[in-house]
Amino acid sequence: MTLTVSPDMELLPPNEHEVAALDAWWRASMYLTVGQIYLRANALLLEPLTADHIKPRLLGHWGTSPGLAFVYAHVSRLISRTGQQCIYLAGPGHGGPALVAASWLEGSYTEIYPDVTRDAEGMQRLFRQFSTPGGIPSHVSVTTPGSIHEGGELGYVLVHAFGAVMDNPDLLAVAVVGDGEAETAPLEGSWKGISFLNPARDGAVLPVLHLNDAKISGPTVLGRKPPEEVRALFAGHGYDVVEVEGSDLPGMHHRFAAALVECWQRIRTIQQSARTGAWDGERPRWPMIVLRTPKGWTGPHEVDGVAIEGTFRSHQVPLSGVRENPAHLALLEEWMKSYRPSELFDELGRPTTGGVTPDGDLRMSASPHAGGGDDSPSLVLRDFRQYAVELVTPGVQQVESTRRLGQMLRDVYLDNPETFRLFCPDETNSNRLGDVLTASDRAFMESLLPDDERLSHEGRVMEVLSEHNCHGWLEGYTLTGRHGVFATYEAFAMVSASQTVQHSKWLEESLVLPWRAAVPSLNVLLTSTAWRNDHNGFSHQGPGLIGVMLNHRAEVTRVYLPPDANCLLSVADHCLRSRDYVNLIVIDKQPQLQYLTIDEATAHCAAGAGTWEWAGNADGAQEPDIVLACAGDTPTLETVAAAQILRERLPELRTRVVNVVDLMVLPRPTDHPHGLSSELFTRLFTDDVDVVFAFHGFPGAVHQLVHGRPDADRFHVRGFIEHGTTTTPFDMTVLNRISRFHLVMDALNNSRTTLPGADELRTWCRHELDRHAAHVREHMEDLPEIREWRVTARG
Amino acid sequence: MTLTVSPDMELLPPNEHEVAALDAWWRASMYLTVGQIYLRANALLLEPLTADHIKPRLLGHWGTSPGLAFVYAHVSRLISRTGQQCIYLAGPGHGGPALVAASWLEGSYTEIYPDVTRDAEGMQRLFRQFSTPGGIPSHVSVTTPGSIHEGGELGYVLVHAFGAVMDNPDLLAVAVVGDGEAETAPLEGSWKGISFLNPARDGAVLPVLHLNDAKISGPTVLGRKPPEEVRALFAGHGYDVVEVEGSDLPGMHHRFAAALVECWQRIRTIQQSARTGAWDGERPRWPMIVLRTPKGWTGPHEVDGVAIEGTFRSHQVPLSGVRENPAHLALLEEWMKSYRPSELFDELGRPTTGGVTPDGDLRMSASPHAGGGDDSPSLVLRDFRQYAVELVTPGVQQVESTRRLGQMLRDVYLDNPETFRLFCPDETNSNRLGDVLTASDRAFMESLLPDDERLSHEGRVMEVLSEHNCHGWLEGYTLTGRHGVFATYEAFAMVSASQTVQHSKWLEESLVLPWRAAVPSLNVLLTSTAWRNDHNGFSHQGPGLIGVMLNHRAEVTRVYLPPDANCLLSVADHCLRSRDYVNLIVIDKQPQLQYLTIDEATAHCAAGAGTWEWAGNADGAQEPDIVLACAGDTPTLETVAAAQILRERLPELRTRVVNVVDLMVLPRPTDHPHGLSSELFTRLFTDDVDVVFAFHGFPGAVHQLVHGRPDADRFHVRGFIEHGTTTTPFDMTVLNRISRFHLVMDALNNSRTTLPGADELRTWCRHELDRHAAHVREHMEDLPEIREWRVTARG
Numbered sequence A, B: 001m002t003l004t005v006s007p008d009m010e011l012l013p014p015n016e017h018e019v020a021a022l023d024a025w026w027r028a029s030m031y032l033t034v035g036q037i038y039l040r041a042n043a044l045l046l047e048p049l050t051a052d053h054i055k056p057r058l059l060g061h062w063g064t065s066p067g068l069a070f071v072y073a074h075v076s077r078l079i080s081r082t083g084q085q086c087i088y089l090a091g092p093g094h095g096g097p098a099l100v101a102a103s104w105l106e107g108s109y110t111e112i113y114p115d116v117t118r119d120a121e122g123m124q125r126l127f128r129q130f131s132t133p134g135g136i137p138s139h140v141s142v143t144t145p146g147s148i149h150e151g152g153e154l155g156y157v158l159v160h161a162f163g164a165v166m167d168n169p170d171l172l173a174v175a176v177v178g179d180g181e182a183e184t185a186p187l188e189g190s191w192k193g194i195s196f197l198n199p200a201r202d203g204a205v206l207p208v209l210h211l212n213d214a215k216i217s218g219p220t221v222l223g224r225k226p227p228e229e230v231r232a233l234f235a236g237h238g239y240d241v242v243e244v245e246g247s248d249l250p251g252m253h254h255r256f257a258a259a260l261v262e263c264w265q266r267i268r269t270i271q272q273s274a275r276t277g278a279w280d281g282e283r284p285r286w287p288m289i290v291l292r293t294p295k296g297w298t299g300p301h302e303v304d305g306v307a308i309e310g311t312f313r314s315h316q317v318p319l320s321g322v323r324e325n326p327a328h329l330a331l332l333e334e335w336m337k338s339y340r341p342s343e344l345f346d347e348l349g350r351p352t353t354g355g356v357t358p359d360g361d362l363r364m365s366a367s368p369h370a371g372g373g374d375d376s377p378s379l380v381l382r383d384f385r386q387y388a389v390e391l392v393t394p395g396v397q398q399v400e401s402t403r404r405l406g407q408m409l410r411d412v413y414l415d416n417p418e419t420f421r422l423f424c425p426d427e428t429n430s431n432r433l434g435d436v437l438t439a440s441d442r443a444f445m446e447s448l449l450p451d452d453e454r455l456s457h458e459g460r461v462m463e464v465l466s467e468h469n470c471h472g473w474l475e476g477y478t479l480t481g482r483h484g485v486f487a488t489y490e491a492f493a494m495v496s497a498s499q500t501v502q503h504s505k506w507l508e509e510s511l512v513l514p515w516r517a518a519v520p521s522l523n524v525l526l527t528s529t530a531w532r533n534d535h536n537g538f539s540h541q542g543p544g545l546i547g548v549m550l551n552h553r554a555e556v557t558r559v560y561l562p563p564d565a566n567c568l569l570s571v572a573d574h575c576l577r578s579r580d581y582v583n584l585i586v587i588d589k590q591p592q593l594q595y596l597t598i599d600e601a602t603a604h605c606a607a608g609a610g611t612w613e614w615a616g617n618a619d620g621a622q623e624p625d626i627v628l629a630c631a632g633d634t635p636t637l638e639t640v641a642a643a644q645i646l647r648e649r650l651p652e653l654r655t656r657v658v659n660v661v662d663l664m665v666l667p668r669p670t671d672h673p674h675g676l677s678s679e680l681f682t683r684l685f686t687d688d689v690d691v692v693f694a695f696h697g698f699p700g701a702v703h704q705l706v707h708g709r710p711d712a713d714r715f716h717v718r719g720f721i722e723h724g725t726t727t728t729p730f731d732m733t734v735l736n737r738i739s740r741f742h743l744v745m746d747a748l749n750n751s752r753t754t755l756p757g758a759d760e761l762r763t764w765c766r767h768e769l770d771r772h773a774a775h776v777r778e779h780m781e782d783l784p785e786i787r788e789w790r791v792t793a794r795g
Helices: A016-038 A065-082 A093-106 A108-112 A120-129 A157-165 A191-196 A227-237 A251-275 A326-337 A401-415 A467-479 A497-510 A545-550 A565-577 A598-607 A633-649 A678-685 A699-706 A729-735 A740-750 A758-782 B016-038 B065-082 B093-106 B108-112 B120-129 B157-165 B191-196 B227-237 B251-275 B326-337 B401-415 B467-479 B497-510 B545-550 B565-577 B598-607 B633-649 B678-685 B699-706 B729-735 B740-750 B758-782
Strands: A085-090 A171-178 A204-211 A240-245 A287-292 A398-400 A420-424 A483-489 A522-527 A557-560 A582-586 A591-593 A609-611 A626-631 A655-660 A691-695 A715-718 B085-090 B171-178 B204-211 B240-245 B287-292 B398-400 B420-424 B483-489 B522-527 B557-560 B582-586 B591-593 B609-611 B626-631 B655-660 B691-695 B715-718
Touching: A016 A065, A016 A093, A016 A120, A016 A251, A016 A326, A065 A085, A065 A093, A065 A171, A065 A204, A065 A251, A085 A093, A085 A157, A093 A108, A093 A120, A157 A171, A157 A191, A157 A204, A157 A467, A191 A204, A191 A227, A191 A467, A204 A251, A227 A240, A227 A287, A227 B227, A240 A251, A251 A287, A398 A401, A401 A420, A401 A522, A401 A565, A420 A467, A467 A483, A467 A497, A467 A522, A497 A522, A497 A545, A497 A582, A497 B497, A522 A565, A545 A557, A545 A582, A545 A699, A545 B545, A557 A565, A565 A582, A565 A598, A591 A633, A598 A609, A609 A678, A626 A633, A626 A678, A626 A740, A633 A655, A633 A691, A633 A729, A633 A740, A633 A758, A691 A699, A691 A740, A699 A715, A699 B699, A715 A740, A729 A740, A729 A758, A740 A758, B016 B065, B016 B093, B016 B120, B016 B251, B016 B326, B065 B085, B065 B093, B065 B171, B065 B204, B065 B251, B085 B093, B085 B157, B093 B108, B093 B120, B157 B171, B157 B191, B157 B204, B157 B467, B191 B204, B191 B227, B191 B467, B204 B251, B227 B240, B227 B287, B240 B251, B251 B287, B398 B401, B401 B420, B401 B522, B401 B565, B420 B467, B467 B483, B467 B497, B467 B522, B497 B522, B497 B545, B497 B582, B522 B565, B545 B557, B545 B582, B545 B699, B557 B565, B565 B582, B565 B598, B591 B633, B598 B609, B609 B678, B626 B633, B626 B678, B626 B740, B633 B655, B633 B691, B633 B729, B633 B740, B633 B758, B691 B699, B691 B740, B699 B715, B715 B740, B729 B740, B729 B758, B740 B758
Parallel strands: A085 A171, A171 A204, A204 A287, A240 A287, A420 A483, A483 A522, A522 A582, A557 A582, A626 A655, A626 A691, A691 A715, B085 B171, B171 B204, B204 B287, B240 B287, B420 B483, B483 B522, B522 B582, B557 B582, B626 B655, B626 B691, B691 B715
Antiparallel strands: A398 A591, A609 A655, B398 B591, B609 B655
16 A cells, blocks of 8 residues: 655645535434434334334433444545545444444445445334344444444454554554543553654554543543543654543534544654654654543433433433433424424435545445455465474474474565564563564663664564563454464463453454455464463462363454464464464464474375374274373373383283363264264264363363264373462373373273273382472472473384 | 541652762662672672683673662652652563662561572672573562562553552552553553542552663663654543653752652642642643653773763663673773662672662551552452252253353452452343342543443453553452452453463462462453354454463463353362352353253362263263263263264263363363362373263363373364354354354264264254255355254253
8 A cells, every 4th residue: 555645735724615514424323323222113203203213112322323424434534635545433332323333424434234224214123223233233333334343342442443454554543432441451552652653654543531530320530530541642652632621513523524624634744754763763752632521421411400411321222211201202303303304305315415525445444454455465474384393203393383383474575564463462572473673673662772682663563561562463363464473472372362362353254244255364373371470389280271261252262272383384374374263373482392294294284183193002993992082182192101101011001092172072062063063073082982181271161172072982082280380291181180190091091991900000100209209398499390201103 | 448648648759868868879770780780709809800700601781770779769759758659660570670679678578588598698699590590580579579560561561550550549659661661552552551449448549750862772662752752642531730841950850859759749649639628630740750861871881982871772781791891891891881780889888878768668668559459358258059040940040141240240249349350342231141230330540421321430350442452450369469350352362361371480480489479360251252252253252362362371371261151160160269260261152051950050160170960871881882062161062962963863872971171170180280080080081981071161171181191182173263253153163164064074984883873863864954054055144043952952
């Protein structure tokens, strides 16, 4: 994309004529908003309003809607005059009817949903469908044209906006922040986006903090803070605060339009200076607007003697009991007519308010950016085999697997300099992904010092100690058609779990909308896992995100547990090419044994699971006495070691080792598209032989996945059972009873055959565990590290 | 507690003698910190340091530790001089060795762990145990005396501090905020605690923002922001910012001591004014300190030509390879000796640095507040039966169940005016708990307006639109021995799920420490559930927290799904009396059918699950053809309705209805103490009859809980399967295939007997579902609400 606007173009405040057009559009939007909340018939109010015209169930949120529409109108006028590409993000997403109204007025609604025509009949349909079964949701959801932000779970409007404008130099994201939302932690943590935004390469975010004083049942902190504190707060965040306050008309139009002109010109000046080399390198003071209007502005001022407009009571449906209460019905009619619909719609119900509406793709409800990026390119990816570990024998080399991924991502950065980013809370190096820093520095717009490493204004590796920012930025980045990875400590992925949930929900809903382009998947890489946070301790040991993922619809949920570097490369390649999924990849960063050649790994990952014949001793289709299954790197190590112990000490026991890379092969095919057919499942796990399953996460995850498989009770799952501290890696497996010795004893206890040497082997295992316990008790840091034991393939 | 300090007492800055004592204590603490990271022998450095004295694995975080110890020393001096009760919260909890060192110096460590004597031998043990198997964790964890905050998952230091001082007028919580932590969303969202802190009734929090410029591998935003922006930011949050910067000594001691004196005097002035009626009612401008010191202050300045002190490179272990590299070994010795240990410890290794250490319980490492409140009182609770719904027949009355709980909590407020609070994101009224507002207003310290409802400075109902603040405040409140409830929308409980996880982990670890008092349970009430967010839509529909809870240890995890008001009252009474649990209670707030009398409910909840004979038609011990099980209010309604349909239309089919209140009765007793014995489980679910289980949450939760029960595959679980939108309550059950009609068809498909009328009934169910679908398609908002259908007990 190129700059379509002459940067020195003069944008003047609106004249009276333009203000009248702005006001008409705004009134039309509010009329349509009230209509959506209340009416099922008589949309144009051509007849006197009766109870029959009123919906039986009144749903929707009025309070925030007038402000949302007011800002929308003014931004539309800005776009019309300048050609500026904009998207609009409504933080208070419950103001959904205002955004639906905007899209209908702009025509995009009818283009996408031809049933909802742009006339009286369509208007009636628009009203009836809102918040009704078979209709549309009440929020600015996936069904709303121009939206990349639902605004249901509050807090993410700025992270989505910042993500959308990264590497998107011509885009201006106007983000309305409600003062309720402004109280949430994720929102408060997201103002710092400008400390990472490069004016030369990135677009701009214009936050509009909408202070209407109240949330659902009381005042807001920012709404009641002294204005000088509010100014100081945002000056402290680095913004240039422009304030507009009032409810007088047309005065508010003039003042807000002037504020918008001022902000836009500052943004243009910042960008022009950065893009023409005139920039001094200091972080720009980006403008933001603090807009103070009454909550429920222009709605009923007082009902039954109680103040409504300007209070929390206008949050949802300000007039209730309209079907039963004639006085309220009259108030509603008066309210709607106060917008003078006959000036806004012709006799056929067609809107006559086009004066401020931009053309075509410039309409915010039709922005290609918001539709997932119509022309969203695939990533240029080199053959991942070139980063492979050269493997001769399984279980010999110790490699930091994620370092190979780092090499791959380095080249992804090099080959996709405008469409790929890595987001990581301060751990790129720690996660062994540091090779990307040879392709791009870390981004940082605050002051730089000579001693800084791999840090610059031009950097595009995103590090901020905030899972919320990282996750949210990536969401905004992918929803506008670009690609990325969020890499984080496994335990702290729970910090942003709610974002993973909400993004999954967004994708689930978008899949059924043909007009939404498929967007690049959200790739989440969990390194620094529970098993190897032995140095950090219990708070850093928590594989909970896997379970959260399993709750989402099979269409979007993907969970991968590559056991080694080559499998990781194959999985990553697949994920980076995919769209519309949430891909969870779990692998630790510490040196770990390597098992498969790159060709074996590729085939293994394509199958999702497979038998490792070299590890067990039951050949081919031979029925084993016990299946030793594993998923995840540490459980795989312990399983392979357990199988080795069994091979060496009880060779008569026929063991089969099955490794699972793609967790979603476990459920039945009816429950997940990756689910193995009955035949393939049986080929791996048999129908009736007991399975000792060593799992990376909480055991319940496997229990729920195999439910419904033949004789699911035979799956004996070992996993993380919430024991840990600062200790050694091997002690972690002992504490959680998943060590090789525990697995051997499990195999002996559950195999069908009773072999002569079994008791002796059991005794040996207990002895080894006792020896370990004694070391822990008596020797502390001198504990020998059993993890280093050589694992060998079957000779 | 009463004021122990004369409010007009004059606290002077320290003289040279005091500064020397401060410095000695600080040096001793740093010596002990370095020792913990590096040494396994030669603790007092009485011999020349050799590789043999060095631990084989070097773990720990040096960078933040000197700053933590510096602040600790100065606060100790303040306490010694004034008698001020203080607790200390280390946001950067990875500075654990500094806090362990402080406790050892203060003697409390040896009091609690007598093995770790306060002499050379104990010092060696202190060093050896740190970050080793069988030793102690690297963070300020549960094992650290005086700690209520682990600081592993960053972001919660201020919420814990604010929670600790609520209703704790004599307590000052000193909360060190690291500049890495300051980037997290939860931390940024927590500065606003002062907008809810009443100086007359609550204690005070003194935040010390420790800007040492760097986190693990790069600079921090606040560390690099212009100082005037930092000042503006915190002035905007409402603080009076006191700044101290430098590394010069003893200058820094003098300046920081003066800053601390100034802050303490301001706090005392604010409190004195509020407590003597001289307060003007404006929110005080509480002081905070911005402390700028080099990262790794006093540590190696440069190693191998690379700057360490003052850079991110001092974050963890600044000198590596000490066993192998003689130059590094020499540097370490020089570094440790720079603290002049012979001045700090006598020849037996006993510390001689008592000058700044307060007495007894005033030592921060021995604070009764941090030990869970030694004298933590139980709540005064009235007989919960007085709030009961008077029930004649099951399934007739529609009652908002949580409104009864609101009445109960109102009286809890009245009877426990200093030891109970409700925390809720802006939804107390919406959640039908509004009766509490007749006992106490909402707390709000920003400006008040005449039109505000139930809002005052004196209020103690905590509403802030931040799950993170609500959850964290309650944690701080209970960890200091008081009681409370966090009530929130079910879906948005995932926002703070990571806090639930970390608090569960804290409790899990504390259970094995006899010196930690049992603290009141963390009670989480989820209202506005998935099934009844029909008006808000898909983003508000997510029962994910149940699954998160199931991952924790059985000792702390409790999950209750009361089906009606009387069960809710019984469950709530139990939870409010309990300690050391995380109690999750899930029930919707909308009018719902009532099933049990208060006596039946009490017995039902005590058993955890039971057969509802009035709903099914298999009498007593008679073997049913199918078991209809349910957990949760909406699933119970649909199950009872399904049983009714079956009774009326296919009376030959013997059905048993089992309701589960306590979800943890499902696992085996070996897996959870509430798990039903085999005998009781069989009595409810039989050993082999199929069970159609209608569950409130994601079906996988039940699948994992019944794993290992007899023939677990026979449990056919219906639950929330991630379908929803803005629709009707009944349509929600249809979308998720858990409606009465689906349950009837499930029963027919899985019962062992084939009855003549089954096909006809199946057809009827499909017809009813088709009729529903047609309504949704064609009639939109006119859809009849099937939910209102009368449910009747067996006549």
